[in-house]
Amino acid sequence: MNKSDAYNLKYHITPPYGLLNDPNGLAYFNHQYHVFYQWNPKGTEHKNKCWGHVVSSDLVHWQRKSVALEPSEWYDKDGIYSGGGIVHNEKLYLFYTGNVIRDDGVKESYQCAAISEDGEYFQKIGPLFEHPKGYTRHVRDPKVWRDQHGNWWLIVGAQREDLTGDTLIYKSKNLSEWECQGSFVDHDHQFGYMWECPDVLHFAENDVFVFSPQGLPERGEYYKNPNQSGYIVGKLSNTGKFNGNLSDFKELDRGFDFYAPQSFKVNDRTIMFGWMSAMNEEAERAVPTIQEGWIHALTLPREVVLMNGVLYQKPLPELQLLRLDDMHYKGEIQNNSEWLLPSTQAELIVHFSLLTENFKMIIRDAVQIDYDWEQNSLTVWRTNWLTGEREYRKATLNNKLAEMQIFIESSSLELFVNEGEEVFSLRYFIEDADQRNVLLEAGDNVGEVRMYQLQECVG
Template identity: 45%
Template sequence: MGLEANKSMEYHVLPPKGLLNDPNGLICYKGIYHVFFQWNPHGTDHGFKYWGHATSRDLVNYEYHDAALEPVDWFDKNGCYSGSSIEHDGKLYLFYTGNVKSDEGIRTNYQCAAVSEDGMSFRKIGPVTRHPEGYTQHMRDPKVMKGEDGSFYMVLGAQRDDLTGDTVAYRSADLITWEFLGSIMSVREKLGYMWECPDLLRLEGKDVFVFSPQGLEPEGDRFNNIFQTGYYTGCFQGGRFHWDGQPFEEMDKGFEFYAPQTFVDGRGRTILFGWMGTMPSEMEAAMPTVREGWIHHLTLPRVISFEGGKLIQTPVEELVGLRCEKEEKHGRSMDLDIPDRAYELNIKIKGPLDTFGLVYRNEVRLSFESTERRFTVERTNWATSLREVRGVKLDGALESITIYTEETSMEIFINGGEEVFSLRYFAKDEDRNISMEIEGAEAGIEAVSYRLESGRE
């Protein structure tokens, strides 16, 4: 049974109503892209969590289905929490955390499985692991993958008894019986009080361990959101991640990005979706979309690669199919009118610049100055009405900016995806202008923009 898409967004994954958070179970199964996600269909709070379900043939247009998993069994009665999927023997297996709370408020988590032969209807298998000693009940978000040795591995976000974050691993030959292997870290690292949503990527001969630690203190331009997402590099083998010592690097320098998950599609691309919604509770409660009965959505699907010692993120090429009306301008300063709420803007910097500035709908401001190589994004906090800034120091000069926007959403890709900023924003309906200017004797701007239109009716 299909559900009507939410008309508030054109090309992001967003269910018809309720609250969305983490992407789950991403996979290309039998030629169809399946995007599951944490979903509360009954309200815009973090109450009972279902697994919402959307499918797509092109990563642009999505059909929404009834929930794939519902919190109705003894092992998940207070929520079917985040997890992943894997294909085995032609069947689609889902792995998720079943959340149970006693009348006294005591939490128990179960790592559970479900299976499907058609990708649409799922039979729950129930819990498949035992909780290990040395860890609190904050253990969740199983990511299951097949190792080079032919074994299946499950990695889980965890919290040690000493209230520090960790990720643990299990191993299995059949996806049903699992052996506990312990922490995946070859060197113990204290980084916050909980690690959520672990993922392991194999890119250009390098293993990348992506996870979302909670409890990091701000350090200049780093760690300024309520929770973070980033990565280590190294080698994952036999259930152990041998970290190469490269510092933890945030994946997205914007305001809203958390709990990403990746999968490899039939073309061999590693594709990521993230959640554009993690924020303090007072900001969440004040979100203007709550009045419309929905809150949060996923990021654009992004192709992930590893170049020059860092992750590169670029929008999937299928998004080109959204382009309609084109406008092209050149100069040192310019104004553009935004014809529709769904919009793509590609900016190339010609020649050496001193400064660059852009104002989007009198709300979001982008700026760069070459001396410090610092790129910043500024917006208004809708709960406090105060301006707030996120920034990053680029490795080199500012060369290009690609911006995808919808009415309340913006994703900014700097220098071909070397840095990314994801954010929500709320502008006045009448503000439909973009202004840009550049300083530098030989500098100029080439701007190409498109109105975007999905196939939704």
């Protein structure tokens, strides 16, 4: 089946067909950026998981490669699940979770590794350590890094036998012999029933623990999605423990569709991808692209920086390479302004030089952004494709709103607020591929709008 212009994403990473979920194995190797992702090439259900693979020299133009990892051994025969990547001794190492369903129906998981000299063909080396005692089979998503003393560390998401979430930390001198150091964070085990996709970001002033806890109860405008992704700021100790407080957990993305983020460091930059999107099964089955034989996408890559204890996610400067020719439009904000996007692949930048009242922006008659001046809050609305009802996500800003940078596709939108202070990622679906109107009811607010047409970049 062909992807229709109504829904196809042309500058985001999508599966060629089938189902995509978590970004995996992010690495810079042999002068190329490598992005792997969970992929079911046989259908649009969460089965038959292997690792899809794309490469790029600029983080913008992506080339598809052959499947990197697929079930083949006793320890991964029922699925290659998520994990990370590292480069060591001019080889690319991938760490993943092997999923096994025994003949008696019992499910098991194994933390495994594979090695490549060319970044394309991988040799599996099997399980790295025994399953930890006191934990259910839900132990997965290994992420590895090396400290300044030459020690290797591996964290893995876990569920204790009392059905509470946790993350375990392992230590190694040689990448083959691993010793469990216990829980990564000391806590009372009252923070969700499973922690997925753990990651550690290292900055000069502090370290950041990123993870995706499942089962958090909704709290005001927080934790409204089926599963959450967020972070706490703290310090890594020499013993492998992370000193941070779960009560300081902050969501990474305030939109509808962001989950299972993973980062990698290239030179001095920390770059992150996320998955659009985790949703309940009924909503997922109703996504229109299933009729075309594919579903889901990765977010655009974001540079992550830590400022005053807050992670900012900034659109990469490389994303300017997406822009076709010159600026499509530049103009002053009027009381009621209406524009026509150059195509359904567009970038829209709104800069406010004077903001004194509320405003409303409607994009393609599908996504609405409301600003409340007194609350200094943004509310993003869309229509739920399953129920047909309007739904929203809302964030109150720490700083006065100055800029919105919006990346628009035919069925996705990523809104970066104040250079990444807050981000809203979402999918939306309308059948009219020719609907390109943008309406801004700006009142007496003063500012400028710039608009660019963006190109297709995933081969």
